[in-house]
Amino acid sequence: MNIYWGDIHNHCGISYGFGSLENALKAARGQLDFVSIIGHASWHDMPEKTKELEFLIDFHEKGFAKLASRWDQIVETVNKANVPHEFVTFQGYEAHSSEYGDHHIVCKGDDMPLFQGISPYEVVKALSPREVIAVPHHVGYTPGYRGGNWDTFDPTISPVVEVFSKHGCGMSDDSAHPYLHDMGPRDSRSTVLAGIRKGLRFGFVGSTDHHAGYPGSYGDGRLAVLAKEKTRDSIWEAILARRTYGVTGDKIQCGFQVNGADMGSEVIAADGREIRLDVKGCDRLDKIVVYKNFMPWQTIAGESLRTKNNPSAGKFKVRVEMGWGDSKDGYFWQGEAGIQGGIIDSVETCFRGRSVLAPTPEMRDNPDLNELHNELLAQSETKVSWTCTTFKNPTTLHSHTAALILEINGDVSTVIEMNLNGKQLSATIGELLQGSRSVHLKAYNSEAILFHRAVPEYEYSYSGTWTDFETEAAECDVYHAEVRQTNNQFAWISPIFVMKP
Template sequence: MGGCWSKSSLQHALACGKRIGLIAGTDDHLGYPGAYGEGLAAVWAQDLSRESVLEAIKKRRTYGVSGDRIHLDFRLNGHYMGEGIPFSLEREGAIRVSGWDALDRVEVLKNNQVIQRNFPCDRIVDASCWDHPVLLRIEFGWGPWAAMDLPRICDWYFHIKISGGTLLDVYPCFQSGPFCEEKRNLIKNKTAAGCSVQSYTSRKEAFAENPTNAVVLRLSGNSETRISLTVQQPQPFSYEKPLSEFAQHNEVLFTGPFPAESIRIQPLVFSAHYQTEFRFNDRAGTDEVHWYYVRVLQKNGHLAWSSPVWVEKS
């Protein structure tokens, strides 16, 4: 159960008049800062210098993400998240979101009540969906199962090759695990034609005891672009398919008999589903302070939550 007390929630603090900037983290005591799934702080800073980052944190220009590094830009009447702004009867908000999975919904809240929802995952795509970069998530791990009490560490090394397309970016989703100087989670030899992945998976000391890591590829190409995997560890094998095979369905590749580890290639995510941009308008009276913030939920369950913008009384 833990200390889940509703009066310790963010919404309660905001309702009590507290002005809080949001970040995300964990108290699971594993001690792996930045590990996937354990919460991250996002900061809207002018640059990456210590001075700029600290200035942005002090101004509450921050938001939190649970795992995937969702890009969230929320402004009200042109002001960044975290600011307190003078009263205005008319308010216009602008939201831009770019996720690393399909966006289930983006919500705008005013004084803890949802006033608008946007549903990118419901958009219908057509042949033009290939005109923009797509996302392809490759997960690996899944074993050994907890019920079988097999706490082994599995080493991974595989190469990803893109033919007839371009690898634009690779996003790591590497969890915590038993620390060992010889074992590293690395993306190596990245070029426009592919990359190599060196990693390891284990249930021991993993977040939520989930022995799974992943990389997300951002690709430009078309339905005939081919992706190939050449796996060296834990079991040598090769695999190749066109991207069209992943337009609607996933693929599971087993490294051996049960309960051996496996690889799962998730369905493609098109830009219409992982990106959105919209505006909203609101009109409010002068009798109280209003605060607005944005929540983002991806279909894979990962979240982003912005710091509020407060509109003062007149």
């Protein structure tokens, strides 16, 4: 099967987000294979309005009304953007709930009426017999405070759960990427692992929950599906079958099987289960863990994939990054990279939208807020050209740079030459195997360009096969896997559920 990349939970100016729907669809086409752009529809058990909560209640109610007033136009625009085998779109909107947790409702077809003022489960019921799913998101928040509710969770309408977004990672209360938004911390009772420990069966996905009209914004969450083709039918079938996994940003390619059955499957097997994991990353692999019943079963340290001597020839990945500086309103880049003595096998873009998770009193919508000109303009075996916009990093711990990942087939003498905004930088693969190279555009507090250390193929690829002869759980053993790169990019692979005959 093929791996296709998407974001089925992101927001723009159709409700209480920012930027136009048209620009959001354009951004999605630039980095993704499929998308659902979500409007905020309702909050059936919203807190009572007080002076303290006036802004919170008002922006929600105005957003809900805005979505309703434009719903027919939104459905038509999203439908027109759907081009089978090129770019796939799904209709969808969000239903908040303090009691049940927030869900985004995604519909396979275009005939999706807007239902407001009812719970996520009531929305799904009202949409019957249409094919819809309700995906719980930011589940790790406190129960009753819009965290996940595993007591009411229904796997028949929620085949997948969002494990990562701009809110952070909800896998467990000690996972990397904690919840830091003003909605509060993670609570172990609501986390993804708490749900699976209850015996619930669902797959893992990521999506951005981006509020400034930029689906697939790098580092904020994406999902992968294993599907036969790039069509609504095929991608929908993959989601229902839980052949999914979530990533932070890098498009880490993963395959995970038990006895030949893919991620998300339910397998009947006794002893002698063959587990296979294949990973092709975008940077150095740091740690891979295969879990059995939530405990580490196989652990692969990235250091074990490295050798004392770098290869003289083969495939290498080089990340070309640009940004830094102090531009709060955006800095525009136009660049070209060329290769001498080698060829470019693939190019992956790592473009971001403005970092917005929720409205603030000072923010004002602008339809062009998400028109950032983040585009791959041309690509050949020896050249690639692009434009993009970067912003000042929000803090010293939060990046707002942009990057391209070049997979290069060459040797230590292969030269990478780059011209960005008139500034040139060049290095050989051999030099970059020893370390990174950078250059600044101005004398001080300036935007900069970085060639990252070159990564040879054996450091970003892994394949492993094991046989498990031990049945542990009385009813069902659960296997899942996590991948971490040295640049702190993750993949969370959907579980496989193995039952005794």
